Amino acid sequence: MNQVPLTMKAWTKTLDERGGFTLEDHPIPKPVAGEVLIQTLSTSVCGTDLHIWKWDDWSRENVPLGTITGHETSGKVVALGDGVTSHSIGDLVAIECHLACWSCPRCDEGNAHICENGSIFGVHGNGAFAPFFVVPAVNARQIPEGLDPGHASIQDPLGNAIHTLTGGPIEGATVAIHGLGPIGLFAVNAAKAMGAKYVIAIDWDNQYRMNLAKGLGADLVLGKDDDVVQAILDATEGRGVDNSCEFSGSPTALANTVHSTRMGGYVNVLSVYGDSMPAVPMNEVVFRYLHVKGINGRKMWSTWDTMHELLSAGKIDVDRVLTHRMPIENFPEAMELALSGECGKIVLDH
Ligand SMILES: NC(=O)c1ccc[n+]([C@@H]2O[C@H](COP(=O)([O-])OP(=O)(O)OC[C@H]3O[C@@H](n4cnc5c(N)ncnc54)[C@H](O)[C@@H]3O)[C@@H](O)[C@H]2O)c1
Ligand SMILES: [Zn+2]
Ligand SMILES: [Zn+2]
CATH class of the missing domain: 3.90.180.10 (Medium-chain alcohol dehydrogenases, catalytic domain)
Structure with missing residues (x-):
């Protein structure tokens, strides 16, 4: 020393x-x-x-x-x-x-x-x-x-993003990222890097971050002026996406994920919700046979191994x-x- x-x-x-x-x-x-x-x-x-x-x-x-x-x-x-x-x-x-x-x-x-x-x-x-x-x-x-x-x-938030994405399919899949804070932005980029077929990035009104998402490879960017659920259905032949990831902390966005994920699809939630207890449309979860999963931290150490690979290859x-x-x-x-x-x-x- x-x-x-x-x-x-x-x-x-x-x-x-x-x-x-x-x-x-x-x-x-x-x-x-x-x-x-x-x-x-x-x-x-x-x-x-x-x-x-x-x-x-x-x-x-x-x-x-x-x-x-x-x-x-x-x-x-x-x-x-x-x-x-x-x-x-x-x-x-x-x-x-x-x-x-x-x-x-x-x-x-x-x-x-x-x-x-x-x-x-x-x-x-x-x-x-x-x-x-x-x-x-x-x-x-x-x-x-x-x-x-x-x-x-930045591997802590990048790892949060990857851990959330890996709660559902990525390669060849349609993926929706709700909330474009730093973690959501990393998720947009990681989803593309990991072979997602079509990535939809959704924020509320943060135009700065919506523009960043475009640059990071999002195929479609949505905000408060769009009918988010309808736009996601329209982009996926009416089915909804395979894998919805929630990073906004907004109860509205959480409900949107449920209505815009395909039958038997995956909803992965990293967000922490503040004052209001979010209302989850549970009957939709049941009849659509959705897999809803809470995500915390990073897998030790598989998430780190994935990040190591992606960062070494310059893919993020x-x-x-x-x-x-x-x-x-x-x-x-x-x-x-x-x-x-x-x-x-x-x-x-x-
Ligand atoms: N579980 C964990 O281990 C863990 C770890 C870190 C962060 N988090 C949580 O993950 C979330 C993301 O973190 P961050 O720092 O990237 O977030 P952030 O707060 O910086 O960004 C949230 C974004 O969501 C957008 N937003 C607001 N309402 C929306 C809506 N209805 N639809 C779509 N987007 C909307 C905001 O405009 C903002 O850009 C937070 O809730 C945070 O508390 C959880
Ligand atoms: Zn952190
Ligand atoms: Zn222990």
Whole structure:
């Protein structure tokens, strides 16, 4: 740990109010057995970070004051805890933020992303809006050689998109993406990269993102001025799409997925719904024999393997989704820009 300093300044949630982040001094964390110390290269801004910035009810209950947040990140391994043989000093890695116990029934069956004893890096404990952080070595995933660290840092949302898509057919399939936030935009691009036959991208009124979706390969883009269900039926010979993915968090969009997915088709829902309990047309789900699935996180590690392949082959147009890049010093500005919606993904470089 020769070149690693003893202390660092990190963006820390210190005040019980909207915003409420200050640059604070912290000791550089020490990796315990099984952990690695990472020097941060890039950290991207996630919707979860915006909830914390807004300091809503969920954040107040889940994020202790004093936490360094930030969980979508990439960096360089600079120290190894006892027993770590999977990594070497200098390895470039990206982080899976779901910290699992690896010994509960969910972990045993291959569903570590819903570990019964799990927690989230950068939410429940210190994260990566900081120059250094520690994680279990298993959560530090080697990145494709030569990949830009900024591109490596967005694998959390790209992985969300791919995990959602893989809840249904993709290759040769018709796919509808509802909600064109950063995750929906990655889903449009990944669906095309994974061989979807026809991709329909739907937002409400965010023209900026609807234009991005066109550039990312969407075959049809719809918004609030369209009859979304009818337009999807018209584009699919009246059947509906094979695979509908919901990334908007809007109850209207959720109902639209049910009405515009083909008989026996797949509805995959990553969204988290805010205040209102969405009404789901259950009889349609039943009579149309739909497979409705909730999606959480990324499969550990098949989603990561898929991303590794796609990113190595240059099949994801990360640059088009990554609309803004700025130094970590501009953290407050990045949060306000992300809240405005006039952006795709924002990456902060260290
Ligand atoms: N389950 C998980 O593991 C997980 C992880 C990350 C994010 N999420 C959730 O995934 C969702 C997507 O995240 P994000 O950061 O990309 O979202 P975002 O909030 O940035 O984007 C949502 C988009 O949906 C659009 N929209 C609003 N109403 C719509 C409607 N009726 N039809 C179509 N589009 C509509 C908005 O204009 C916006 O562009 C969020 O709900 C988020 O909370 C879940
Ligand atoms: Zn995230
Ligand atoms: Zn577990």
